[in-house]
Amino acid sequence: MPPHLSADRPAAQPPGRGTVDALITQTRRLRGDVDAVRRDVPGDGSDPQDRWQRALYDLALHQLNDLDEHLAQLRDGPAAPAAETAPAPVPAGEPQGESLLSRVGSAEWNLLTDVARWSGELYEILGRDPAAPPLTLDELPSLVHDEDRPLLTTMVTDCLVDAKRIDGEFRIVRPDGGVRTVHMMGEPVLDGDGGTASMWAVLRDVSALRRSQRAVSETHDSFQRRRHQAQTEHRLAVELQEAVLPPWRGTLRLPHQGRPTLDLAAHRLPPATRTPLGGDWYDTLELSDGETLLSVGDLTGHGVAAASGVAMLLGAVRGMAMAGTGPGPLLSWLNQLLDATAQPALGSAVCCRYRPTTRTLVWAQAGHPAPLLFRGGTGRRLDAPDGVLLGATTGASYGEAEVTLETGDVLLLHTAGLLPGDCGSPRPSEAGSGEEAAAVRRLLGLAPRLGAAATAQDCVRVVVEEFGEGAREDDACVLVARVEA
Structure with a gap:
């Protein structure tokens, strides 16, 4: 043009x-x-x-x-008129009419002679036969979608009467039924007397x-x-966990103890990644017979589902413990509970009952890392009784072990996510694996510092300083019980 x-x-x-x-x-x-x-x-x-x-x-x-x-x-x-040149080739993989070369066309409508001129690209955009004459301004709305005709009429009228530029989009309906969106930009062309002689426009298939x-x-x-x-979901999971777990900031206090027999402290370590909140838990509970319940565990899953599952398990643990159920039978009932849930899940746990009168700890485990006992500047892992993951098999039974504690002893319970390189998901305990053995040795290496700690909270701080900055893939819990005089 x-x-x-x-x-x-x-x-x-x-x-x-x-x-x-x-x-x-x-x-x-x-x-x-x-x-x-x-x-x-x-x-x-x-x-x-x-x-x-x-x-x-x-x-x-x-x-x-x-x-x-x-x-x-x-x-x-400018390209030659459509009647004088073959259509531009369409790149492979593009439908007809979608070639880049056919997306921009131009037109001029002469108001004095009522003659219209279109570029070859505009014929391609509008899907018109190149041999057909261009449409006049009065005929152009026949190609426009019914809902957009008023818009086109307004733009053209403002251009011809008030000399306003055209800049707008409307949909056109091609002869094959396809609907295209066209962006039109144009201006009036004035004659020597300042009157509108013609209108030109560039139309782009957008x-x-x-x-x-x-x-x-x-x-x-x-x-x-x-x-x-x-x-x-994360906020709900956090609120749900905080509602059912004991507070971990500061030393844990049992509500009805007179003179405390255990100094308790716990901490939750977040994952290094953006992994949603997992199903790790810890719990302490003073029982009616004067004994103390200690438990840690992990349930498969993340987010609200895992948090609600933890709430269910903790309710069951506390209820059965208050009824006098021992650690082994308690885990057996938990296994049946998980086996009967509508959404199958696996869990690992350690459950302990501490008798202050004899300083005896009775405990059981379900596919979970065994507690660590620190005494006199050294540490060891307690020998674990038999126990499989919760929910892994129907009718599983869980053995119990017993150990006598001494004043100043430190008992450390933790979930699997504390150990470096462990994803934290419940799985069968592999005490002999090289990675886990190295991690346990690292924990046991803290014995001198834990022995010198004055409180359970100081012990937790030592563990967090050692493991808190690791590349942990899941959250983890640590629970420390220090035997008081």
Whole structure:
């Protein structure tokens, strides 16, 4: 289309070919860089954030492709009329009408002669037969979607009557029934007396661009909903755990003890990653016969499901312990409880009853790391009685072990996630494995520092200083009981 005198300024002269070539080179280099980064984003669609990032990269590449082709058109000049040239080839994998070269077309409507001129690209965009005459301004609305015709009428009227620029989008319905979104920009061309002689416009098929933008918006919304849901679930899980677990900040106090027989302290260590809250727990409870219940454990799963499962287990543990059930039978009942739940789960646990009158500790375990006993500056792991994971098999029985404690002894119970390299999920205890044995030796190496500690809280602080900064994949709990005189 030849340049026109616009309503407010003369048309700008096109830039030199060398300048446009330099812009094309820069665009293609940037496109290659963006594509290289895009390929590193997982494309399996499993993560909402990955889908959102990939959609953004796709949109950026789409726009850079358009920019590359627009600059090429600027460098090469206007295309020949559609009747004089073959349609541009469609790149492999793109549907007809979606080629980059067919996305921008131009038109001029002469109001004095009622003659219209269309570029070949505009015929491609609108799906019209190149041999057919261009539509006049009065006929153009026949291609527009019913809902968008008033918009087009308003834009054209404002342009012709008030000399306003056209800048808007509307949908057109092609003869094959396909619907496209077209962005139209145009201006009136004035004659020597200041009257409107004609109107020219550039029309761009932005259908694919709008689809990409919708994909970005939808994946972003999905990611935001997923993140909000995760934050809500995490908050609920934390609130649920805090409601059922004893407070871990500071020394644990049993409510009805006169002179304390055990100095108790506990701590929860968060994961180093963004893993949701797991099913680790610890518990202490003063029983009606004067004994003290100590327990730690881990339930499979994360988030609200794991926290609600922990609440169920702790309610059962406390109820059976208050009824006088010993550690071994108590774990047997817990195993049946997990086996009967609607959503199967596995759990590990250590359950202990301490008798202050004889300083006797009776304990049982279900696939869980055994307690560590520190005395006189040295430490050892207690020999574990038989016991399988909770929920692993129907009708499992759990043995009991007994040990006599002395004044000043430190008993350390922990969940598996405390140990480096352990994911923290319940699994059969493998005391002989090299990794776990090394981790236990590291814990036992704290014996001199634990023996010198004045309180259970000081003992917990020593453990947290040693293990709190590790690359832990899951949360973990540590419970310390120090025998008082």
